[in-house]
Amino acid sequence: MMDSIPRAESKGVGVHNKQLHRLRLKISSQTKSLLFERGWLFYLVGFLLGRAVILEAVSPFAAAFLATIWLIHRDKAAKVMLAVFAGALTYSVFHGMYIALAMVVFIFLAGIFKHAKNQQLLIPLFVFLSAVAPRLCVYSIMGQLSSYEWMLLFVEGVLGTVLVLIFMQSIPLLSPKRYKPALKNEEIICMIILLASILTGTIGWEVYDAAVEQVLSRYFVMMLAFVGGAAIGSTVGVVAGLILSLANVANLYQMSLLAFSGLLGGLLKEGSKVGVVIGLFVGTFLVGIYGESHTLIPSLMESTIAALLFFLTPASLFRKLSKYIPGTEEHSNEQEQYLQKVRNVTAKRVEQFSDVFEALSKSFANSEKPDEDQRHANRETDYFLSQVTEKTCQSCFMKDRCWQKQFDRTYSLMEDLKDDLSEGNAPNRKLMSDFENHCVKSKKVVDTIKDEVSFFEANKKLKKQVMESKRFVADQLQGVSEVMEDFASEILKERQHHEKQEMQIIHMLKQMGITLEKLDIYRLDKGNVDIEMTISFYDYHGEGPKLIAPVLSDILNEMIVVKHEEVSPFPNGYCYLIFGSAKEFVIDTGIANAAKGGGLVSGDSFKTIELGEGKYAMAISDGMGNGQRASEESKETLRLLQQILQTGIPERVAIKSINSILALRSTDEMFATLDLAVINLHNAFVRFLKIGSTPSFIKRGNEMIKVEASNLPMGIIQEFDVDIVGEQLMNEDILIMMSDGIFDGPKHIENTDAWLKRKIREMKTNDPQEIADLLLEEVVRTRAGAIDDDMTVVVAKIVKNSPQWASIPYYSNEAQ
Numbered sequence: 001m002m003d004s005i006p007r008a009e010s011k012g013v014g015v016h017n018k019q020l021h022r023l024r025l026k027i028s029s030q031t032k033s034l035l036f037e038r039g040w041l042f043y044l045v046g047f048l049l050g051r052a053v054i055l056e057a058v059s060p061f062a063a064a065f066l067a068t069i070w071l072i073h074r075d076k077a078a079k080v081m082l083a084v085f086a087g088a089l090t091y092s093v094f095h096g097m098y099i100a101l102a103m104v105v106f107i108f109l110a111g112i113f114k115h116a117k118n119q120q121l122l123i124p125l126f127v128f129l130s131a132v133a134p135r136l137c138v139y140s141i142m143g144q145l146s147s148y149e150w151m152l153l154f155v156e157g158v159l160g161t162v163l164v165l166i167f168m169q170s171i172p173l174l175s176p177k178r179y180k181p182a183l184k185n186e187e188i189i190c191m192i193i194l195l196a197s198i199l200t201g202t203i204g205w206e207v208y209d210a211a212v213e214q215v216l217s218r219y220f221v222m223m224l225a226f227v228g229g230a231a232i233g234s235t236v237g238v239v240a241g242l243i244l245s246l247a248n249v250a251n252l253y254q255m256s257l258l259a260f261s262g263l264l265g266g267l268l269k270e271g272s273k274v275g276v277v278i279g280l281f282v283g284t285f286l287v288g289i290y291g292e293s294h295t296l297i298p299s300l301m302e303s304t305i306a307a308l309l310f311f312l313t314p315a316s317l318f319r320k321l322s323k324y325i326p327g328t329e330e331h332s333n334e335q336e337q338y339l340q341k342v343r344n345v346t347a348k349r350v351e352q353f354s355d356v357f358e359a360l361s362k363s364f365a366n367s368e369k370p371d372e373d374q375r376h377a378n379r380e381t382d383y384f385l386s387q388v389t390e391k392t393c394q395s396c397f398m399k400d401r402c403w404q405k406q407f408d409r410t411y412s413l414m415e416d417l418k419d420d421l422s423e424g425n426a427p428n429r430k431l432m433s434d435f436e437n438h439c440v441k442s443k444k445v446v447d448t449i450k451d452e453v454s455f456f457e458a459n460k461k462l463k464k465q466v467m468e469s470k471r472f473v474a475d476q477l478q479g480v481s482e483v484m485e486d487f488a489s490e491i492l493k494e495r496q497h498h499e500k501q502e503m504q505i506i507h508m509l510k511q512m513g514i515t516l517e518k519l520d521i522y523r524l525d526k527g528n529v530d531i532e533m534t535i536s537f538y539d540y541h542g543e544g545p546k547l548i549a550p551v552l553s554d555i556l557n558e559m560i561v562v563k564h565e566e567v568s569p570f571p572n573g574y575c576y577l578i579f580g581s582a583k584e585f586v587i588d589t590g591i592a593n594a595a596k597g598g599g600l601v602s603g604d605s606f607k608t609i610e611l612g613e614g615k616y617a618m619a620i621s622d623g624m625g626n627g628q629r630a631s632e633e634s635k636e637t638l639r640l641l642q643q644i645l646q647t648g649i650p651e652r653v654a655i656k657s658i659n660s661i662l663a664l665r666s667t668d669e670m671f672a673t674l675d676l677a678v679i680n681l682h683n684a685f686v687r688f689l690k691i692g693s694t695p696s697f698i699k700r701g702n703e704m705i706k707v708e709a710s711n712l713p714m715g716i717i718q719e720f721d722v723d724i725v726g727e728q729l730m731n732e733d734i735l736i737m738m739s740d741g742i743f744d745g746p747k748h749i750e751n752t753d754a755w756l757k758r759k760i761r762e763m764k765t766n767d768p769q770e771i772a773d774l775l776l777e778e779v780v781r782t783r784a785g786a787i788d789d790d791m792t793v794v795v796a797k798i799v800k801n802s803p804q805w806a807s808i809p810y811y812s813n814e815a816q
Contacts, residue, residue, distance in 0.1 A: 048201030050087025060160035101134035196243035218306035230266030237262035354484035590769030603630025604792035694743035741791035
């Protein structure tokens, strides 16, 4: 019973909180509707701008504001005119009449040219004329057209033109349905000018000897200094103080007060609201000391009221305002949320495309089972025999006996005849004897079967090619689907939290005396580490690879190197470093080639390609023949290979894709061989794909390993099976790949295979470039210096990667 009472009370408190929340939402929505949708905010602003006067005789604000409302919210222009006129009358009757004439002139001009193009260019011109014309008329009547009045006319017109451009950028910012994530610096300044102009309309209003414009200006300075920092605070102070001093020369010193207070408040904003208020009072005292003594007390009163308003402002308003000010934490969070949303949408769309390609791949894949293949073959046979019987048996008088009483025997004999003739052989004598005894038109039937077999075989071959093409397209679509799925995963790569490693790295850098500004750990997977740092150095001497990377290697228990560094050229500048896993193996290559007859254009092409995910590819392509045409064919093959492999599509699918392109691209017989080796730098495993190419050799000490596979050159047939040969390489292994000009080049050598192995084994050097040069030279020497074919040798040495700097042991306080 006692437990039920607190539960009931907590339930009642929850219901009460929900009711308060709903009430706040209702009040907020009604306030927004009243201010924005009904336009009362614009009417209030218009009233204050109607009162605004600077230099004691210039009032450019009213016409500029009306012009902006006419351009953006034309439906509210009439009520805004009334509000502006009412505000002007509260200043003086003469001022009210001038403002009314200026607005009438503007409406007259805008109404005449309302259907004209380029309204954004015409409206500022109309404001200039509406500001100058009434004042010129009044001065002419009063006979006061001196040079000073002419100057005021020009100043008022120019200010009105400038203000309408400023208000055109500021008024849309007041919309509650603003979708722009941040304000530009120009928009912030325009908004500040609009606020200062509105405050000018409050000049002359006082509350207990405290000027309202001073209270509100200091309040806005504190608010924006608290949100945007010293830069925004001082800018607001300068602009607001300047405009207020133009309205009242006595307020000139207030510009210094507001600017200094905004600067101090922004610098002290880390101390929350109290720090900003302290900055305001320090500025008030310092500026008040240089003024007259009787103005210090009212100034302190104005600062006190502004501070009270500042303390009463809810935190939610500051958070909403911070989202639009660049550099604030709230703005950064808003940007991150926006980028995260865009990234999620993009990844989802890529995944959808991946699913589409996978579905297409499945639809093209051959899903027929063996029993279905048999049924399909039976249907083909039935169709074939129906074609034959239609031309022979339909008009035969023995049709009923053959196809009704002896159907099975007739079908079996004709099927056997079809099978024999399909294989290109003549039917055996026994089968022909049985068929002649069975059929009265045996010769005609056999001749018809011979004719139909050619069409049958052609149709069968065509269907086989279609099925092979479907399987090939399915493999390609599946490869594209896998690449897009991996790409979607990369898009969603987020900064992961590794608290233990972060603390170790931060502590390590602190012990070294290195100032860390920012640390981002994206991935710590074995062999795929991704760490980014921003560090401040007085003078950078390679501490990244020499100190930080070795310690990271010890912390993460794998070799870490600097992948990228951007070093500031100035002392105490920021250095941006990217650390990643070093590859277990590195490749040192050497290449030698020669064109036929010592020419300049070789039909052989070669390429070494750095692929993603720690893979290294070497390829040789030999275009059929020699000269320019063969060179173009081999270069095109390697160009396609590089572009397809770098997308992440598997090697087997890439080879088939290139083969189809070369086979279908031209009716000319343009073929090319391809010798491809893809080495995994993490484990030194190599995959060979040899398309019409010569064998390769692996030298391991004194041992020679031959690698070969048999495939036709690319472009000859549209579909073929790619044989992939895999080998596990060891440290210090040397891989030799060559074109047929080298392998078949030695003259008067019976066993070229053994001769090449012996020459490579006897070489005293392990330098890849020297091996390539010596091997090419040996082949040329066997032919007495003649080069009868294009020759290319690519040699690669696989070396265990050893760091330039040894790892530095990391000792934490906990370990000690």
